[in-house]
Amino acid sequence: MEHKVDLISLLQYIDPTSLDYTTWISVGMALKYEGYTASDWDDWSKRDGGRYHPGECFKKWTSFEGTANPVTGATITQMAKDNGWVPRSSADREDRELSWDDEISGGDYVVVDRNWIEGKEIHEPADWNPVQQLTTYLESLFEASENVGYVVDTWKNDEGKYLPTKGAWDRTAGELIQRLNQCEGDIGSVLGDYKPEAGAWIRFNPLDGKGVKNENVTEFRYALVESDTMDIEKQNAIMRELELPIAVMVYSGGKSLHAIVRVEAANYDEYRKRVDYLYNVCKRNGLNIDNQNRNPSRLSRMPGVERNGKKQFIVDTNIGKANWAEWHEWIEGVNDDLPDPESLTDFWNNMPDLAPPLIHGVLRQGHKMLMAGPSKAGKSFALIELCIAIGEGDKWLGWQCTKGRVLYVNLELDRASCLHRFRDVYQALGLQPHNIGNIDIWNLRGKSVPMDKLAPKLIRRAAKKGYIAVIIDPIYKVLTGDENSADQMAHFTNQFDKVATELGASVIYCHHHSKGSQGGKKSMDRASGSGVFARDPDALIDLVELEVTEALLKQEENKAICAMYKRLFEQHNPAYLQEHVSQDDELSAKAMEDHAKRAMPHVMENIMPTIEQVLKAVKGRSAWRVEGTLREYAKFDPVNMWFQYPIHRVDDVGSLKDIEPEGEAPPWQKATNKRKDKAKKERRSKAEEFEDVVNNCNFGEPPTLNDVMAWYESTGKAVAERTVRDWVKKYGYKIDRSIGFRIVKNEDEVDE
Template identity: 55%
Template sequence: MDEDLRQALDSLSPATCTYQEWLTVGMGLKQAGFPVSMWEQWSARDGSRYHKGECARKWETFRGSAAPVTENSIFKIAHDHGWTGPTGHALDWDDTIRAEDGRVVDPHWLDVPDLAIPAPDAPWDPAFQLVAYLRALFEPSDYVAYVTESFMDKDRRRPTKGSWSRTAEQLIDELEHCRGDLGAVLGDYDPEVGAWICFNPVDGQGRKDANITEYRYALVESDEQDLDRQVAILHQLELPLAALVYSGKKSIHGIVKVDASDYTEYRKRVDYLYDVCKKNGLVLDQQNRNPSRLSRMPGILRNGQKQCLLETNTGKSCWQEWVDWIESATDDLPDTENMADSWNDLPPLADPLIDGVLRQGHKMLLAGPSKAGKSFALIELCICIAEGRPWFGRFGCAQGKVLYINLELDRASCLHRFRDVYDALDLPPENVANIDLWNLRGASVPMDKLAPKLIRRAQRKNYLAVVLDPIYKVITGDENSADQMAKFCNQFDMVCRELGCAVIYCHHHSKGAQGGKRSMDRASGSGVFARDPDAMLDMTELEPTDAIREQLRNRAAAGACKEALDRRGMQDVYGQDDSLSRARMLDICKEHLSLADRRALDVAIEQSTRRALVQTAWRIEGTLREFPRFDPVNLWFDYPIHKLDAGLLEDLQPESDYKTLGARGAAKRWSDKGRENQAKKRSKELDSAFEACTMDGEVTVYAMAQYMDLKPRTVKSRLKADGGFWIDGEKVGRKEPGSRG
């Protein structure tokens, strides 16, 4: 561990660290038992910020805490700055080894070149070096800024403002006729310090950021690695290099073509460039981001070493070509394959998770309005998968482990719901251990943050399915945006792929009547919701007729009578046909039960009837990718479970509105009876609104519109159509009885 820590520190430049990172390094070293001198020596590498004695003073303030900073924090900082050393833990057999996102350079397989850096005593042509550099970077008419003089700042020499009054064409012409005397063209420089040049053209008035005329290039410089490894990484990254310059000391300067249109775009492109370099192990000097930054001028001596031009115009030809290459090299997408390779050896299809509906490892959406019992339906599904029983008594389920992610209920309510559904299904909890709960009410995070946390926790659980209920708690972005919802739904794909399980989730309907819409168009928000999953089940409410409700009453009464007789062992006094008739069963009970039993039966019939009438009716339709569409399934939601309908609901249709029905359907909908019912309904609404507004005194159209949540002109037209009210400007009053019309 000590050697790993030393390597991490060797790779980390204090000049690139923030103040907090610098403090963290000190705290981690002290906690690990190292001396303050180790922190001092490392910090001294940043000559511009290092002050002797400061580390010792800070060291004394590190007193420890309940959660101390350890050497692991140093490893993290080093990795964040591009170090590719140990990750701090041993790999397990089940661990997945994957490349870091955005990495194209494998540090173990670098093609390290032999650098053609001329020896100090080797002959060379300084003017030729600089001319080649100028021609590679500048147009003839570009003004070039450069610096040959320096001044002492604390303990190091720094460049002065320099010169910027000549164009590249003028400089090249003078250099070609100077007979190797660069001082005659540029002015004398200090050979102990060297000289500098600005790699972007200026306006001839100065060399600050404001003087830059075109944002063509950015500087990448690293002095934390061997020179040959720096060049190897730059080459393997295929950077669009206009020039590569040896600084004469311990770094290589890469002049990268970024071709930005303005300063804002320049900043974005440089941030992207530096981020890619960091991910690929190139530890850059973060102070080189400015477009007016100086780089080392080739053709110059620096303390006996030659600042020399190594190459020009290598790598990709331009910024966009490089970005396209980087994105394609790091997109983690699978390779294409030829159909002929698999034609005679097709892979097997995934086994069904829900028979005729969903395969294992696929995605399913359950959509419906509020109060449809969607959460209960998903709990029923979890139990059916855990126990290997049919869902809704209709769809067979594979048996296995399931994770239910509860985003809406408190823990106690969630646990009680599972117990209640088990009891209502009359299932013994023989395999309840197959169900895991993750209660995230009040702790949920957006899906792009939740997905990796979920994958990490569930990696070795072997779940057949992960159920999220409901997804509005974790939606990222605008649910009406196709682009944003496509990215959101991609998180489900990642969970399916990484865990090898199905992902099942529920979502709510959009507003308005749903019956006239296709089942896949009823979910709220973008159509991505309906088109992304492999199976979409949609629940729409049915309104039972008076005749159906009468049958419910009869069945409830007959069922209560049957239960009373069975409880007393009188199954032989009625037949199968008798058990379906309320009147017949009451006669049998009157004949065979005591007066006390009949009184108890009356109470039971009342309770059974009340429960039957509060049931809601639902129809489930499926839009499936892997299976043929099944016939609609009709259900009764008898809290807390859904029960298959025995045929009462077959002829019912969900409620529709004018827009969804279309012209022919609307004509049927708005029959004489329909118009009459609608008029009565609107008349009642107007009466209620008028009475409510009289509490404030005078009634106005605006007050009624506000109460009814309608536009004033809509209210005014309804008042006129009703005929029971008078309108005087904006005032509203009720007509005398008998004067309607």
């Protein structure tokens, strides 16, 4: 069953240990609704080792029945988004203004391996000093003249939860610090008494003294990072591993740490974008950030107070990078695997070795090659021939190949047909399968996925196998996007770069021609779709069909018959062949037949079926020209070849040298044809004119020569009698003496 989104892959963004029972059940219902299995739910649930019970998922699964308002896959999708997953469609929208709920997707930005991160404990201060706690917080975040917002008054909601009021906002940090230093440890005398069951809150950005909304924030200096869905120790470890530029980290007295992170934005718009970026990085590294904490006027837990018997205290100050710019550059650098620029002077006298050749004179190992051609060109057979040439260290279309391991990714043929083709090609080439262990076949018909999904699967399976080439046939089966879109095809072909880079192997793939005649086009312009297909590979091998004339076909039939007779002589009477058959005779089918009748009469008694088979094979041939565009090597001369199922054979004798591709003729021939066409048109026009004259110059009766001459003279174009006589013969007429030398149609012979 196909799913628009792979929900199993999205589950990696959802930690079952962070979910309550109802939400865990919802995940199971969504998986069942979308057609997944109880095993999928069970495998994911095992990640919650503390609550997982074998068999429980399967029991619950059977109780999930259809309802009017089912839980769908959208539930899992939204949960994954909340935990950092960004769908490609939204990640690609880089040219629009960000909204409040948008996330900056950027790169992967993964720094922390959540499977290996070890928790880092926090420790309550040995000497509890509330004044020192709060003073340190204020001195770390505020200038003395800046107004600070804080809340000590609370109210209870219907669920019995304490919530903060708007609190105070008209006192400066300097004033508060001074009063705290004078209060002899009683911070309630400075701020007002708070409820020990509820604790107290403070705002981390300075205010204008007129209110506590976003518009009252005077400096967009800090953002709050908080996650209450994992162990405190793990939160502490991840925040430190991420090198977040934390000014102050406070333990909330509950399930989370409150990290006050430097974002140092110039204005509200920049603040929003930086917080989006910050939260995205955190989520991608396992911190499930509450999006409600984005507001620059947000309250955070105040250090130096108690909450339900637990202290709210400063864990650390000035953690990670010193500022936003340094942290941002570090994050981008960690995820940037691009090489640094190099100076040519460092390598001028010590150049690195070039990649060794795979197909000598055509393609190097680790590079990319595209084979393009129309249907019926035998492209798949040519690629199978290439597999064999690499596996055996043999020649391919005349080019020597380096011997090594090769992977053939079969996307089109069923498994049995593909395997039979390899054996058929081996036998037709006359090669012994000495090194078939060098050839691996990955049969994916009916199982192929888009190339961006296939590439990592291919890399994983092919790693450490030592392949020097990977052949993918054909690419339309894994094509993603519009093949006429340059940017989409650039993304598509980038997947071949990944495979080549990760495996160190050449990637060779096959594509089809565009519609219409290809003879008049350059080889790099024939492949269907965007020009990216021509520009991307290091070598482009193109096949174009040649028009075989009747004369050439007869010549090939003669050669095939001669070769047949020679094989029969070698088998039945080699001595006669050596003594009586000359080299000239070996080139004549008639001469070879005469010799065979004399020397092998018993063989000739039943020779016709063999001759018919040979002629049928010749008629089944097609002729092709291989042209190319190379990046690493000089352009090669076109290679002409015959395709006779199931293999291609290079035309070593030059029979196809002067044959032109379909739809193409040399300039001199085009000019000649043009002149012939023009002359033919003019000739047809004069013939029609003469016919009109004969039919009309004597009132519809057959005219004499004088009648015709008189008509032309009347039009101002006088012609001689000899000219009229020539036209009579040329345009299919005759002079009939029996009716007085009159001009009539020649029914016996018409010269057109």
